[in-house]
Amino acid sequence: MGISSLFPVQVAVWQETIGPGLFERDLCINSPTGSGKTLSYALPIVQTLSNRAVRCLRALVVLPTRDLALQVNSARCKYCCKNIFGLIADHSIAEMCVQFDSLLFISLPQVKDVFAAIAPAVGLSVGLAVGQSSIADEISELIKRPKLEAGICYDPEDVLQELQSAVDILVATPGRLMDHINATRGFTLEHLCYLVVDETDRLLREAYQAWLPTVLQLTRSDNENRFSDASTFLPSAFGSLKTIRRCGVERGFKDKPYPRLVKMVLSATLTQDPNKLAQLDLHHPLFLTTGETRYKLPERLESYKLICESKLKPLYLVALLQSLGEEKCIVFTSSVESTHRLCTLLNHFGELRIKIKEYSGLQRQSVRSKTLKAFREGKIQVLVSSDAMTRGMDVEGVNNVVNYDKPAYIKTYIHRAGRTARAGQLGRCFTLLHKDEVKRFKKLLQKADNDSCPIHSIPSSLIESLRPVYKSALDKLKETVESEAHRKHTIGFKLSRMGKGRVTGRAKQ
Numbered sequence: 050m051g052i053s054s055l056f057p058v059q060v061a062v063w064q065e066t067i068g069p070g071l072f073e074r075d076l077c078i079n080s081p082t083g084s085g086k087t088l089s090y091a092l093p094i095v096q097t098l099s100n101r102a103v104r105c106l107r108a109l110v111v112l113p114t115r116d117l118a119l120q121v122n123s124a125r126c127k128y129c130c131k132n133i134f135g136l137i138a139d140h141s142i143a144e145m146c147v148q149f150d151s152l153l154f155i156s157l158p159q160v161k162d163v164f165a166a167i168a169p170a171v172g173l174s175v176g177l178a179v180g181q182s183s184i185a186d187e188i189s190e191l192i193k194r195p196k197l198e199a200g201i202c203y204d205p206e207d208v209l210q211e212l213q214s215a216v217d218i219l220v221a222t223p224g225r226l227m228d229h230i231n232a233t234r235g236f237t238l239e240h241l242c243y244l245v246v247d248e249t250d251r252l253l254r255e256a257y258q259a260w261l262p263t264v265l266q267l268t269r270s271d272n273e274n275r276f277s278d279a280s281t282f283l284p285s286a287f288g289s290l291k292t293i294r295r296c297g298v299e300r301g302f303k304d305k306p307y308p309r310l311v312k313m314v315l316s317a318t319l320t321q322d323p324n325k326l327a328q329l330d331l332h333h334p335l336f337l338t339t340g341e342t343r344y345k346l347p348e349r350l351e352s353y354k355l356i357c358e359s360k361l362k363p364l365y366l367v368a369l370l371q372s373l374g375e376e377k378c379i380v381f382t383s384s385v386e387s388t389h390r391l392c393t394l395l396n397h398f399g400e401l402r403i404k405i406k407e408y409s410g411l412q413r414q415s416v417r418s419k420t421l422k423a424f425r426e427g428k429i430q431v432l433v434s435s436d437a438m439t440r441g442m443d444v445e446g447v448n449n450v451v452n453y454d455k456p457a458y459i460k461t462y463i464h465r466a467g468r469t470a471r472a473g474q475l476g477r478c479f480t481l482l483h484k485d486e487v488k489r490f491k492k493l494l495q496k497a498d499n500d501s502c503p504i505h506s507i508p509s510s511l512i513e514s515l516r517p518v519y520k521s522a523l524d525k526l527k528e529t530v531e532s533e534a535h536r537k538h539t540i541g542f543k544l545s546r547m548g549k550g551r552v553t554g555r556a557k558q
C-alpha cells in the first residue's frame with residue numbers, strides 16, 4: 050500500500066485496541082481530514098479477527114449516504130420527477146428509478162478497498178452493502194448458500210439453517226443495512242464484535258429508519274433480551290453457533306474470548322455533545338483528538354482569500370485556474386445547479402487550456418465514475434463540484450481547492466478543504482469573497498484556530514484582458530441553457546404522454 054509507518058491517529062487507535070488498551074473502552078476519534086482514520090480502525094479490526102475460527106459477520110462499518118440529501122432536498126429527479134430527498138430516504142423508490150440508479154457513494158468503496166487490501170492476507174472477507182448493485186447481487190455476495198443437489202427435495206427450514214455469512218467485515222449504508230436486517234435470510238448481527246460509525250456527526254443527524262437503535266438492540270450484551278429481541282427480527286441462521294456477550298461494565302474481560310460489542314466512532318468534525326453521543330450507548334468512551342478544539346485543519350493546508358465583486362467571480366476564477374496550470378483542483382459551489390452553470394461557462398472560455406468537468410449529484414453514477422477515474426488519472430485537471438462530494442473523497446495529488454461560493458459553516462470549510470493537503474501533503478484552499486463577507490469569513494476560520502488567511506491577489510490588468518472572452522462565454526452559456534431547457538421540456542412532454550398511455554392501459558385491465 051506504499052505505507053512505511055503509521056500516522057498519529059493510527060498509532061493512538063492501535064494503542065487503545067491491540068496495544069495496552071485491548072479494546073477495553075469505546076473510542077471517539079476526532080482527527081483531521083486526510084489523517085488516515087480509515088486505516089486506524091481497519092488495522093486493529095483485521096488484526097483481532099485474523100485468528101477467528103468460523104466465518105460470520107463480526108465487524109460492521111456504517112457510513113452515511115452522500116450529503117446529497119441535505120443539499121438538494123428541494124430538487125426533483127429529472128427522470129421520475131420524484132423529490133430527490135425522498136429517493137434517498139426510500140430505497141425501494143430509488144431502486145425503481147432505474148435511470149437515476151445509485152446515488153453518490155464515493156467514500157464507501159474506498160473504505161472497502163482499505164479493508165480489501167489487508168483482510169484477505171489473513172483469510173478475512175469483506176463485503177459492501179451500499180445499494181450500488183441490486184439487492185439480489187448484494188445478497189449473493191453476503192450470504193453463502195448451501196449447494197443443493199438437483200432432484201432432491203429439501204426442507205426449507207434445513208436450508209435456512211445452512212445459510213452462512215460469506216463475509217467477516219461489512220461496509221454498509223444505513224438504508225441497505227436495514228434492508229438486509231429486515232429481509233435478507235441468513236443475514237444476522239448476532240455475532241457482531243465491532244461497530245464503526247464513520248462520519249458520525251453526519252450519521253447521527255439522520256435517523257435513517259432507526260438503523261442505530263435497531264443495530265444496538267440486535268447486539269445488546271444482555272443475553273436474554275438480545276436473543277428474544279433478535280428473534281422478532283429474523284430467525285437465527287446459525288443453528289448451534291452462538292456468540293455470548295459479556296456485559297460492557299464487567300471488569301477483567303481482557304484476553305477472554307467473549308466480547309462485548311466494541312464501538313469506534315469517527316469524524317473530522319466529531320461532536321462532543323453528550324446528548325448526541327448518548328444515542329450510541331458507548332462504554333467508558335475515550336475521546337482521542339489531535340488538539341484542544343473540535344475543528345482542526347490539516348497541518349500543511351494553506352488558506353487564501355480572493356476578494357472581488359460578485360459579478361466578477363467567474364473572471365477571478367478563470368485567472369486563478371490559469372495561474373494554477375496543470376495542477377489538480379476541485380472547485381466547490383453551493384448547489385448542483387450552479388455547479389452545472391459554472392462548469393458550462395468555464396468550458397466556453399477558450400482561454401483555458403485545461404480540462405474541466407462537472408461532478409455533481411444529479412449526474413448518473415456511470416458518468417460520475419468515469420469523471421472521477423479521469424480525474425484520478427490526471428486526464429482532467431479541474432472538477433467543478435457541489436458539497437455532495439465533500440466528505441470522504443480521497444484523490445491523490447489534489448493540490449488546490451477553490452470555494453467559488455463561500456462555505457456557510459466551518460464544518461463545510463473543513464470537509465471541502467480536506468480534499469487537499471491529505472496524508473501530510475501540502476495543499477491550498479482559495480475562497481472567493483465579496484469584501485462584505487471578509488469579516489464573517491475570518492470569524493468562521495477562527496473556529497478552526499486559523500488566523501492566517503492572506504489575500505491572494507490577481508492583477509487587475511489580467512481581469513481586464515479577460516473581459517471580452519467573458520462576454521462571449523456568457524452568450525454561449527445563455528444559448529446552452531436555452532437549448533437544455535428546450536430538450537428537458539421535450540423529454541418531459543414525451544414522458545407525460547407515455548405515462549398517460551400506461552394509465553389508460555391499466556384502467557382497461
Ligand SMILES: Nc1ncnc2c1ncn2[C@@H]1O[C@H](COP(=O)(O)OP(=O)(O)OP(=O)(O)O)[C@@H](O)[C@H]1O
Pocket residue numbers: 051052053054055056059080081082083084085086087088316317440441442443467471472
Ligand atoms: N500510514 C500512512 N502512510 C501513508 N499514507 C497513508 C497512511 N495512512 C493513510 N494514508 C493515506 O492517507 C490518505 C487519507 O486517508 P483516509 O482517507 O483514511 O483519511 P481520513 O482521515 O478518513 O479523511 P476524511 O476525514 O477526509 O475521510 C489515503 O490516501 C491513505 O491511503
